[in-house]
Amino acid sequence: MRRSVALLGLPLLVLSGCAAPGAGTAPPAGPDQPAAFTQRAEEVAGRWQPGQQWHDGYVPLQDATVLTGDPGFTGDTKVAFHAGWYRDQVKMPAAVPPDGVIRFADGELRVPLVSAADAYAELDQGDPPPCDGRPAGPRMSRPGSPEPGGPTVEPGPEGPVSTSAPTPCVPLTVTAARLGSAPVWTSRGRAEVPAWLFTVDEMAVPVARLAVAPRAVGAVPSGAADGKPLPGGLVAAEGLRAVAGDRLDYIVGVGACDSEPTPLVLERPDVVVVGASVVRPTGVCTLQLKMAPVSVTLDAPLGDRTVLDVGSGLPLTVRPG
Structure with missing residues (x-):
């Protein structure tokens, strides 16, 4: 990735x-x-x-990854969000949806969209570095533990020990995707733009990835x-x-x-x-x-x-x- x-x-x-x-x-x-x-x-x-597209087209003035509210960040999840570290737990739909509508203060614009799979491919920017003495994901059982919720391996006599501050290393877990919209600052002011909304276990609100196909996005x-x-x-x-x-x-x-x-x-x-x-x-x-x-x-x-x-x-x- x-x-x-x-x-x-x-x-x-x-x-x-x-x-x-x-x-x-x-x-x-x-x-x-x-x-x-x-x-x-x-x-x-x-x-x-x-040019004319500035006034009657779609020219976004912010990144295509948008938060839909207060995410309730922790130190680790904020780093993961900015770095684009994600892991998907669901199969992303590859079907391209019908054209969507961008709603500006002065009117509407119909635009082609991309699939959830394509949007997620742009959202996911890579993997975090290896964890230094702490779990890289959900807690795992010790070998031989009868149930998944059993004791976990922590730093200590049976686990790795780190003397430095932990390095953020945990990706965000995506468990669902649905087509919706997100507010975006554009050349025509604030607009509601079609977006794929990804549910993330570690955050209080979905992460949106704008769904407008690249051929319909104007350049600054x-x-x-x-x-x-x-x-x-x-x-x-x-x-x-x-x-x-x-x-x-x-x-x-x-x-x-x-x-x-x-x-x-x-x-x-x-x-x-x-x-x-x-x-x-x-x-x-x-x-x-x-x-x-x-x-x-x-x-x-x-x-x-x-x-x-x-x-x-x-x-x-x-x-x-």
């Missing part, structure tokens, strides 16, 4: 994690906003000209920036954390010694351009990029407007916090 990392997307466009204490917040753009940001944001907004256009570096004191946005009405929570990339990240925003009828300003250090500092959460309140609810990064000009996608 393949080994890659599955990203996290949650319903209602809210991602795991909360803004750190002291995280920046800001009102809408005003006269106190740096002129360098306003000029750059105006240029980015003016260059943004996506290239950035609308001119390739020039940002002016001094400005930093780029790295992704959205949450969208709720007129509030945007997003992440900016700051230097290891930068301080006071302050969100900046430019609103237009079709786009919102975001970034932040920082206070640069005066002394020597390591070349290290950190992610800082910030929040901004818009003049009006975001709706189906596109959120662009002032640095690259790219649309921001929903990503883990």
Whole structure:
């Protein structure tokens, strides 16, 4: 099986994690906003000209693996979810279902779907590493124990001993699959998208894998920036954390010694351009990029407007916090 990392997307466009204490917040753009940001944001907004599919097709702005609520993560299950470690306990249907419907705020779109087997093949990203001195799955009986529920082999005189902290090594157990839908952030705002819902024993809610066939999924256009570096004191946005009405929570990339990240925003009828300003250090500092959460309140609810990064000009996608 393949080994890659599955990203996290949650319903209602809210991602795991909360803004750190002291995280920046800001009102809408005003006269106190740096002129360098306003000029750059105006240029980015003016260059943004996506194709027709952006407005009437399906272009998702988050990963195709979506949680359907609070999963009740433990440390191990959170690692397994992000890594895409699964084991199936049921036979996945290979039949392709009839076309499904994506429901946007401004209408509907009929799209071809994939089978549960194909969706699960994309969901399952590989196997966990070998367990270090603890069970890799359900507890097993000692040899000779009369029943499956008998004593288990634990670290000790008859089992392996580990002196280090346990390494997450347990996959998530899939026991059922059904076709449903999941909320997804798209180029046309929030939409209900057909998805295969996989019941997982170790989690409180199903894991959804979007069921839209790849041929019906549009690509995110290239950035609308001119390739020039940002002016001094400005930093780029790295992704959205949450969208709720007129509030945007997003992440900016700051230097290891930068301080006071302050969100900046430019609103237009079709786009919102975001970034932040920082206070640069005066002394020597390591070349290290950190992610800082910030929040901004818009003049009006975001709706189906596109959120662009002032640095690259790219649309921001929903990503883990």
